[in-house]
Amino acid sequence: MRYETVIGLEVHVELATKSKIFCSCSAHSFGAEPNDHVCPACCGMPGMLPVVNRRVVDYGMKAGLMLNCHINRTTTFDKKSYYYPDLPAAYQTTQWFAPVAVNGLVEIETSKGKKNVRIKQIHMEEDAGKLVHDIREDTTHVDFNRTSVPLIEIVSQPDLSSAEEVEAYLERLKMLLRYAKVAECEMAHGTMRCDVNLSVRPEGSDKLGVRTEMKNMNSVEAIKRAIEYETARHIDALENGTEVLVQETRRWDDIKGKSFAMRTKETAGDYRYFPDPNVMPVVIDDEWFESISATLPEFPEVKKARYTEELGLGEYDADQLTKSIALCECFETAYEACGSAKDAANWMISEVMSILNARKMTYDMLDINGRALGELIVLVSSGKVGRANGKKILAAMFDDNTILPEKYAEANGFIVSNDTGLIEKTVKAAIEADPKAVSDYKSGKEKAIMSIFGKCMKELRGNCDPQVLRKILIDTINNM
Amino acid sequence: MKIYTSKVDTDSARVVVADDMFLTKDMPTAAGSKMLDGYMSLFDAEVLTRLSDKGYVLGGKADVGEFAFDLIGETSYNGAVISDGKLTTASAEILKAGEAMATLNMDVNGSTRRAAAQNGLVSIKPTYGTVSRYGTVPVACSGETVSVTSTTADSCREILDAIAGHDDKDGTSLPTASCEKVKSAPAIRRVAILTSMTKGADADVLAKLDSVKAALTANGVEVCEIDNEVIPTARVAWNILMSAELCNNVSRYDGVKYGYRAQSFSNIDELYTNSRTEAFGELLKSTILFGSETLSTDNYMKVYDKALRIRRVIVEAFAKIFESFDAILMPACSALAYTEADIKENKYLVFEENFYTAPASITGLPAVVFGGAQMVGRSFSEMALLDLAKTCEKEGK
Numbered sequence: 023m024r025y026e027t028v029i030g031l032e033v034h035v036e037l038a039t040k041s042k043i044f045c046s047c048s049a050h051s052f053g054a055e056p057n058d059h060v061c062p063a064c065c066g067m068p069g070m071l072p073v074v075n076r077r078v079v080d081y082g083m084k085a086g087l088m089l090n091c092h093i094n095r096t097t098t099f100d101k102k103s104y105y106y107p108d109l110p111a112a113y114q115t116t117q118w119f120a121p122v123a124v125n126g127l128v129e130i131e132t133s134k135g136k137k138n139v140r141i142k143q144i145h146m147e148e149d150a151g152k153l154v155h156d157i158r159e160d161t162t163h164v165d166f167n168r169t170s171v172p173l174i175e176i177v178s179q180p181d182l183s184s185a186e187e188v189e190a191y192l193e194r195l196k197m198l199l200r201y202a203k204v205a206e207c208e209m210a211h212g213t214m215r216c217d218v219n220l221s222v223r224p225e226g227s228d229k230l231g232v233r234t235e236m237k238n239m240n241s242v243e244a245i246k247r248a249i250e251y252e253t254a255r256h257i258d259a260l261e262n263g264t265e266v267l268v269q270e271t272r273r274w275d276d277i278k279g280k281s282f283a284m285r286t287k288e289t290a291g292d293y294r295y296f297p298d299p300n301v302m303p304v305v306i307d308d309e310w311f312e313s314i315s316a317t318l319p320e321f322p323e324v325k326k327a328r329y330t331e332e333l334g335l336g337e338y339d340a341d342q343l344t345k346s347i348a349l350c351e352c353f354e355t356a357y358e359a360c361g362s363a364k365d366a367a368n369w370m371i372s373e374v375m376s377i378l379n380a381r382k383m384t385y386d387m388l389d390i391n392g393r394a395l396g397e398l399i400v401l402v403s404s405g406k407v408g409r410a411n412g413k414k415i416l417a418a419m420f421d422d423n424t425i426l427p428e429k430y431a432e433a434n435g436f437i438v439s440n441d442t443g444l445i446e447k448t449v450k451a452a453i454e455a456d457p458k459a460v461s462d463y464k465s466g467k468e469k470a471i472m473s474i475f476g477k478c479m480k481e482l483r484g485n486c487d488p489q490v491l492r493k494i495l496i497d498t499i500n501n502m
Numbered sequence: 503m504k505i506y507t508s509k510v511d512t513d514s515a516r517v518v519v520a521d522d523m524f525l526t527k528d529m530p531t532a533a534g535s536k537m538l539d540g541y542m543s544l545f546d547a548e549v550l551t552r553l554s555d556k557g558y559v560l561g562g563k564a565d566v567g568e569f570a571f572d573l574i575g576e577t578s579y580n581g582a583v584i585s586d587g588k589l590t591t592a593s594a595e596i597l598k599a600g601e602a603m604a605t606l607n608m609d610v611n612g613s614t615r616r617a618a619a620q621n622g623l624v625s626i627k628p629t630y631g632t633v634s635r636y637g638t639v640p641v642a643c644s645g646e647t648v649s650v651t652s653t654t655a656d657s658c659r660e661i662l663d664a665i666a667g668h669d670d671k672d673g674t675s676l677p678t679a680s681c682e683k684v685k686s687a688p689a690i691r692r693v694a695i696l697t698s699m700t701k702g703a704d705a706d707v708l709a710k711l712d713s714v715k716a717a718l719t720a721n722g723v724e725v726c727e728i729d730n731e732v733i734p735t736a737r738v739a740w741n742i743l744m745s746a747e748l749c750n751n752v753s754r755y756d757g758v759k760y761g762y763r764a765q766s767f768s769n770i771d772e773l774y775t776n777s778r779t780e781a782f783g784e785l786l787k788s789t790i791l792f793g794s795e796t797l798s799t800d801n802y803m804k805v806y807d808k809a810l811r812i813r814r815v816i817v818e819a820f821a822k823i824f825e826s827f828d829a830i831l832m833p834a835c836s837a838l839a840y841t842e843a844d845i846k847e848n849k850y851l852v853f854e855e856n857f858y859t860a861p862a863s864i865t866g867l868p869a870v871v872f873g874g875a876q877m878v879g880r881s882f883s884e885m886a887l888l889d890l891a892k893t894c895e896k897e898g899k
């Protein structure tokens with residue numbers, strides 16, 4: 023019998039707001055000492071009352087709109103109760119009854135073509151803290167820095183059917199949320215986490231099989247391996263009766279390459295949801311809604327079409343640039359400043375992106391001033407600065423994004439000189455220093471003068487038009 | 503009684519004592535529970551900051567029943583306060599002794615109003631959302647309010663005026679424009695006595711009601727008897743909502759971060775269980791269990807959600823009455839004294855006695871207790887209620 027896999031995902035994404043969801047503590051604790059970013063509110067001490075961070079609702083709404091969701095204009099927060107030492111108040115404030123966004127749609131593309139994945143809902147909630155186990159002392163410490171950092175949970179319908187589709191879906195979520203600048207979505211940093219609900223059924227059946235939920239996958243690769251393992255385990259159970267499938271939560275062990283049932287104690291429990299009386303329903307009026315929808319970015323496809331159709335870029339260039347919103351924004355500003363979309367795209371792809379790659383930076387980490395890049399492009403294309411020196415200026419702009427290219431070129435002697443006297447003097451000295459190259463050239467080895475050309479260029483620190491230098495060099499040799 | 507005292511030289515005209523439900527940086531806050539014995543807060547309650555900014559002095563803190571939701575303070579881990587053979591609250595005793603001009607109380611479940619009615623004090627429970635709850639130990643957040651008690655209506659008014667108003671730190675705090683409405687509330691001219699809400703009250707309580715009625719009439723206030731079958735259901739709905747919220751709010755006391763921790767445990771579950779078993783009292787434990795049950799997946803729609811819907815029906819019932827009347831007169835308790843024997847006989851007596859206090863708790867409406875009776879008014883009518891209490895005070899003298 024042939025089987026098909028039915029997969030739904032619950033994706034947790036950390037929102038990139040400055041402060042936490044219900045207090046003013048910083049939401050960014052990367053590199054901070056444990057419990058540096060905490061206050062009585064996010065430590066669950068009595069007497070502090072939650073005050074909703076409006077930016078979190080902004081971001082939640084934006085995420086919903088990016089995923090084509092309906093936005094609930096009255097959205098409420100609820101309490102979810104359970105005991106765990108990383109949850110200081112023994113309840114998590116989340117959205118159970120009226121989440122911020124519902125009924126969305128995300129289009130993915132795989133080798134089998136395009137497909138729509140339905141989004142059931144997106145809800146906002148607070149993260150829990152972290153437990154740090156100290157093996158030497160056999161003790162466990164708790165770090166509340168992450169407590170109350172805002173999250174959204176994106177719940178899909180069971181519309182996915184393969185590891186490839188799951189990967190495409192996650193990549194798509196990441197791209198859309200990064201375009202809207204609401205989240206980093208980096209699994210390695212824990213800013214994107216994913217639980218997989220999976221079941222298997224005979225192909226064509228409309229009944230769902232027994233569903234298992236898998237947790238603890240730390241990378242897209244691990245998720246793919248987990249899906250493949252779990253699918254095989256389900257099919258084996260159905261075909262050969264190797265085991266009886268039960269609805270349960272399983273932990274993926276990526277080193278062993280296997281999933282294991284979690285102790286029922288870890289998963290069982292009634293969360294006793296109820297509306298949080300301390301958080302008034304959040305009412306999103308038209309003005310608020312419009313202010314958010316007005317700031318939504320163009321979707322990647324729309325941008326790509328505009329780049330090719332309106333700006334005349336090639337398909338490949340448009341594809342490269344739209345890989346990240348940071349690239350798009352830098353490109354668009356540079357284009358505005360220099361007036362040539364082709365030049366701007368050329369610099370972005372052959373220079374900017376290669377520096378990013380060389381420095382092992384993601385595209386989203388690009389932080390140079392696009393206007394300055396535009397000015398640099400003009401300096402080079404007008405011949406005021408040589409291309410090689412232009413690249414040096416660009417590299418400097420990566421280190422300090424306040425650099426003004428023209429001033430920097432002047433200060434570093436990168437302005438192309440029109441002083442032919444200086445060029446002739448330099449050429450003469452170089453020829454005298456290398457008579458062998460001259461005689462080789464004269465005997466027909468045209469390439470022989472390249473070394474002299476290079477030395478001159480170096481002596482002139484790149485500040486001369488290569489055409490001019492070449493002409494003076496050849497003329498001088500010919501006149502000897 | 504007064505469990506922590508600050509040394510103050512000021513005469514009692516500027517001294518206020520707060521229930522031990524208000525968090526203080528300089529004094530411990532135990533909320534009547536062994537769980538929080540010696541707990542030092544990192545911050546002061548907003549209302550205390552406002553009082554001290556206006557030159558009032560916190561004279562100390564008054565002991566309360568465990569998390570202040572009991573009958574009349576009897577569940578404090580320090581024991582009940584008994585005066586002349588009857589149960590009373592620490593704050594009522596402090597006021598009667600003239601040690602403070604007013605007390606700040608948390609009206610979680612009516613104990614404050616019962617104590618005021620039984621001790622001839624004036625107590626004002628303001629409209630929900632007009633006084634910040636920031637820095638108060640949370641128990642039943644959807645209905646509990648800071649209240650003020652004193653021997654006179656004027657002192658209640660003075661202190662309420664000093665602490666009321668919007669607070670950004672409390673998400674349920676009403677905007678300034680709403681809080682300001684208390685200043686322009688119309689005077690109370692027509693009062694209804696709800697006969698269904700006098701049920702169970704003994705002769706002494708009914709006599710108090712009669713004398714308030716007489717005082718009102720003497721001052722030109724029209725008093726009519728009407729009936730309503732919805733408002734008496736507030737007790738059942740409130741007991742569900744309050745217990746559920748309490749269960750959730752006290753779940754943070756797990757022995758992990760602060761507060762009481764059991765001496766012996768071998769894993770995290772035992773740490774939780776033993777700490778809570780050893781530190782919590784009987785009434786609290788029963789209420790946690792009840793509250794937890796109301797929120798279970800099986801019960802939520804049948805019990806909790808129904809209670810929420812009853813709350814809305816009760817709000818509407820009050821609104822309907824307020825179309826014809828300015829306030830409603832009812833008892834605050836069934837008797838003018840509780841004894842230790844009463845509690846021994848029925849330790850859950852509070853869940854019956856709050857029949858009289860639940861309507862104002864569940865709706866967030868303001869209520870004043872004076873002359874041994876209770877009057878519930880429209881939202882933002884607290885100052886008008888106090889005006890009327892003052893008028894009747896004069897009548898009584």
Ligand SMILES: [Zn+2]
Nearest residue numbers: 045047061064
């Ligand atoms: Zn905080």
